[in-house]
Amino acid sequence: MTLSFMKSIKAERLKLKRSPVWLAFFILPIISAFFGTVNYSANLGLLKSEWYSLWSQHTLFLCYVFMPALIGTYCSYLWRLEHMRNNWNGFLTVPVSCLSLYVGKLVQAIIMVIAGNAWVFFLYCLCGKLCGLPGLPPKASIGWLAAGILGGIVVGCIQLTVSMIIRSFAVPIGIGLIGGIGGLMVTNKGWGLYYPYSLYCMGMRANNPYMELETGTFVIGCIVYILLFSLLSVWGLRRREQ
Numbered sequence: 001m002t003l004s005f006m007k008s009i010k011a012e013r014l015k016l017k018r019s020p021v022w023l024a025f026f027i028l029p030i031i032s033a034f035f036g037t038v039n040y041s042a043n044l045g046l047l048k049s050e051w052y053s054l055w056s057q058h059t060l061f062l063c064y065v066f067m068p069a070l071i072g073t074y075c076s077y078l079w080r081l082e083h084m085r086n087n088w089n090g091f092l093t094v095p096v097s098c099l100s101l102y103v104g105k106l107v108q109a110i111i112m113v114i115a116g117n118a119w120v121f122f123l124y125c126l127c128g129k130l131c132g133l134p135g136l137p138p139k140a141s142i143g144w145l146a147a148g149i150l151g152g153i154v155v156g157c158i159q160l161t162v163s164m165i166i167r168s169f170a171v172p173i174g175i176g177l178i179g180g181i182g183g184l185m186v187t188n189k190g191w192g193l194y195y196p197y198s199l200y201c202m203g204m205r206a207n208n209p210y211m212e213l214e215t216g217t218f219v220i221g222c223i224v225y226i227l228l229f230s231l232l233s234v235w236g237l238r239r240r241e242q
Contacts, residue, residue: 021073026119028069032058033124037130040131064180064206068155069180071176073173083169098238101237102230106156109153117152144203150199151201154222155179157233159175162176184201
């Protein structure tokens, strides 16, 4: 089983080699960081918490707009080859299990979420120094990133399921974008811990680094959604195989 997992992961990695999707991966967080830094610099009279204030401005658009769309783009690209011509037949006849086929794509999505958050944090540190902020980012930022990665994996699992079902490349991206914007409204209502697209935003403490997160409820919610949508994807693959 471990060998089949490794084969699937390697195959998915080869599909993404020289993929243009990495342009979005680099550009969208830069755009978000630029606008966040400009907004922070223009409101220094109101935003007086230095690193905390800069984080609030960096994550405002990133978590609700850019990152859900970016994850949606990446997951849609992971299924793009299968949706072209009759490639589903070849995909489902390879000598590995449906679980292994799904894990290959899931691992790539997880790598993207981790790398994406690392890139966001690098831009945050760079912009903070360009703004003349003293010292280093707060230690709490490590917790923001860790929780953000877990919430981002939830979004990735949902988008993998949606992209597997829908042949269109653009529609799943739109669903990710709508889901992310909807997360803002749901979070404002106080229901964020129960809405999957809000989990990334809440984990990252989007626009509110002082927010106290119910860690146990958050982690359990993430695990439940990850398992739920992973099982749905594997079940969908087995249905296609029959």
